[in-house]
Amino acid sequence: MRRIFATEFGIWPVGTNIAALSDSMLSSKLHWATLANYLLLYDQIVIPTGNFQILPVLRLMLGDDIFNELISTNVIVLARHDKWFAYGGNGSGLCYFSLEKGPSNNLAPSLAHGYFQPLDEALDIAITSTLPQTNSQNKSILTNLLLDKTIITPLEELGGSLFEESYNDVLGSPYLRDVMLLKNAGRSLNKLKGIKSNSITFFNPQLPNDDSIGLEIRAVLRVAFENLMLSLGTYVKATEIASNEGTLAIVSAKGQRAGATLSGENAFTKIQEISGVPDLGQAFAGNKISPKEIVKLRESKHCIALRDWMANQSSLLDSDDIVQEYVSSIGKQSLLESIPAKLLRFATATGIGAINPVAGSLASFTDSFLLSKWSRTESPRLFMKEAKQLFEEKAVEKSIPTPIMRGRDRNKPCYCGSKKKYKKCHGKTV
Numbered sequence: 001m002r003r004i005f006a007t008e009f010g011i012w013p014v015g016t017n018i019a020a021l022s023d024s025m026l027s028s029k030l031h032w033a034t035l036a037n038y039l040l041l042y043d044q045i046v047i048p049t050g051n052f053q054i055l056p057v058l059r060l061m062l063g064d065d066i067f068n069e070l071i072s073t074n075v076i077v078l079a080r081h082d083k084w085f086a087y088g089g090n091g092s093g094l095c096y097f098s099l100e101k102g103p104s105n106n107l108a109p110s111l112a113h114g115y116f117q118p119l120d121e122a123l124d125i126a127i128t129s130t131l132p133q134t135n136s137q138n139k140s141i142l143t144n145l146l147l148d149k150t151i152i153t154p155l156e157e158l159g160g161s162l163f164e165e166s167y168n169d170v171l172g173s174p175y176l177r178d179v180m181l182l183k184n185a186g187r188s189l190n191k192l193k194g195i196k197s198n199s200i201t202f203f204n205p206q207l208p209n210d211d212s213i214g215l216e217i218r219a220v221l222r223v224a225f226e227n228l229m230l231s232l233g234t235y236v237k238a239t240e241i242a243s244n245e246g247t248l249a250i251v252s253a254k255g256q257r258a259g260a261t262l263s264g265e266n267a268f269t270k271i272q273e274i275s276g277v278p279d280l281g282q283a284f285a286g287n288k289i290s291p292k293e294i295v296k297l298r299e300s301k302h303c304i305a306l307r308d309w310m311a312n313q314s315s316l317l318d319s320d321d322i323v324q325e326y327v328s329s330i331g332k333q334s335l336l337e338s339i340p341a342k343l344l345r346f347a348t349a350t351g352i353g354a355i356n357p358v359a360g361s362l363a364s365f366t367d368s369f370l371l372s373k374w375s376r377t378e379s380p381r382l383f384m385k386e387a388k389q390l391f392e393e394k395a396v397e398k399s400i401p402t403p404i405m406r407g408r409d410r411n412k413p414c415y416c417g418s419k420k421k422y423k424k425c426h427g428k429t430v
Contacts, residue, residue, distance in 0.1 A: 002311050003044040005079075005238035007229050008034070009057075010048040012204040013084050013115050018053070021206055022130075025057045033281030035061060036289070037265050038242075039075070039298050040280065041310060046077045046151070046236045048229070050084065051114030052126035059132055066291040068142065071149050075298075079151040079236055082116055085162075085224055086202040087217050093190030094163040094224055096156055097200060120147065151236060158231045166224040179219045192216045239314070240264070264310050267322035274327070275384040278391050293390065302383040309380050326380050 009031070011021050025031045035058075038045045047054055058076065059067050070076040083098045098116040109117075114125040123143055127134065134142065167189045170176045183193045194214020195201060201213050203221035210218075233241040272279055280297070283289040297303055313322045414425035421427075 001043045001239070002041070002307055003046060003236070003238050003240075004038060004042045005046050005048070005229070005233040005236060005241045006038060007048060008242055009045075009054055011051075011053040012206060013050060013202055014204050014207060015112070018112050022053050022057050025054075026060060029282070029285040031057075032061060032285035033279070034242075034265070036284035036294050037268060037281040039070075039294055040303055041264060041268055041307060042240075043307060044075060044077060046079050046238060048079050048081065048153070048232055050081050050116075050122075051111055052078065052080070052122055052146075053111060053114075053130075054078070055126045056130040056132070062291045064132070064134070064138065064142070066295055068145060069295070071145055074149065077149065077151055077236070078146065079153050079232060080119060080122070081153045081155045081232075082118070082122070083155045084115060084202055085155075085221075085228065086200040087192075087195065087221055088200040089195040090197040091188075091191050092200070093188075093192075094166060094220065095200070097202070119150065119152070123147065153232055153235055155228075158235055162224065162227055162231060166220065166227050169223050169227070170220060176219055176223070180216050182216060183214065184216055189220065192220065239311075263319040263322060264313070266319035267313075267326075268310070270319060270323045271326050271380060272384065272387070274323070275381075275388070277384050277388045280387060283391075288394070289390070297387065297390065300383070300386060302386050306380050306383040329380070 009025075011025075014021060062070065067076075071078075083096045086095060086097050087093060088095050088097075099113055109121070109125050109129075111125055111129050114122040117125065120143075123146055127139055127142060170180060170189065180189070180192070184191075187193070192214060194217050201210070201217065201221070203218075203225050205222075205225060229241065269279060269281070278288075280289065280294070284291075284294055310322075313325055410423035410427050411421050414420050414422040414427070
């Protein structure tokens with residue numbers, strides 16, 4: 001199974017203006033395109049979260065019906081943590097922290113405190129305090145679904161050696177050792193300068209650097225964050241860990257299976273280009289392809305075969321190498337395509353591994369199932385044909401004049417086939 005740990009869809013703790021991060025995701029065409037590409041290229045997308053702030057983002061991008069379907073089928077999985085790490089003064093150094101309700105700390109429910117609440121409370125806060133609004137029935141469905149499907153990541157258990165490893169990474173890096181020595185010659189890494197004795201500071205890669213925090217402490221927090229993401233990725237058994245400049249900037253230096261770019265996604269974009277297929281991710285970001293159409297493509301046998309093919313290219317670390325493999329595969333005429341389907345079945349039934357085409361025999365039809373089993377290298381090409389056909393069909397659909405219904409006709413089923421009344425579907429824009 002191709003399982004990606006999508007760190008760029010994680011939203012990390014922030015003290016003020018908490019909605020800004022999710023708003024920026026919703027306004028980012030890159031995030032829309034990335035989500036569509038992940039749905040096509042991976043069997044499962046695992047997203048780390050503390051307060052479920054990613055919920056409104058995904059629900060607004062996909063719509064509740066598609067979102068619920070992808071959660072229920074474990075295509076999208078939320079991996080929840082209820083603590084976070086920080087750097088504390090007074091010799092605390094790297095440590096975990098949480099906010100808990102108590103006699104003197106009666107916190108009102110809010111998204112900011114949802115990071116640290118029990119799962120059911122965190123879900124309730126996220127669903128009731130964010131858009132899109134939902135009625136009690138839908139809220140119950142969504143809550144029960146997420147209670148059942150969310151993975152709980154035991155941060156303290158996973159990170160038992162996290163801080164020690166992070167300190168060792170710092171000490172093992174000549175560059176980071178130099179950073180530490182700026183103001184801290186001879187000091188323990190637990191007692192760096194740049195923080196008050198009774199203070200703690202936590203790390204969020206999505207926010208600008210806080211100049212009030214010492215450069216040395218920021219460097220330690222960065223290393224700890226990346227080690228934490230690797231630990232969580234290992235816990236959820238990810239085959240790849242997604243990264244961008246805001247999340248995993250230096251993790252490739254550790255020789256892990258994650259890096260600053262995803263070769264597979266970059267290759268997918270290039271393969272679409274040379275195949276004459278409009279970029280599917282960009283089309284989704286521009287509302288030219290609906291979530292339903294992306295999911296339909298995802299579930300097709302050719303897309304499943306595409307994911308298998310991409311998995312077989314996992315040893316190719318460079319996107320250009322993957323593209324070259326694709327070009328090479330479609331440049332060879334497949335012997336199987338010239339073999340009559342009956343002979344293919346005969347060869348399969350009798351255990352014959354290879355047969356020569358019979359002179360003069362012509363196939364009246366092609367057994368696509370057998371071809372996909374015998375010749376995996378054809379799979380990307382077949383998916384590209386399928387994607388191209390989708391765009392062609394949409395172009396034809398767009399060229400057909402839109403019927404305008406008036407009066408009582410507006411109560412009839414919409415012409416688009418949605419099964420909704422016209423006045424509640426395309427009729428709303430007339």
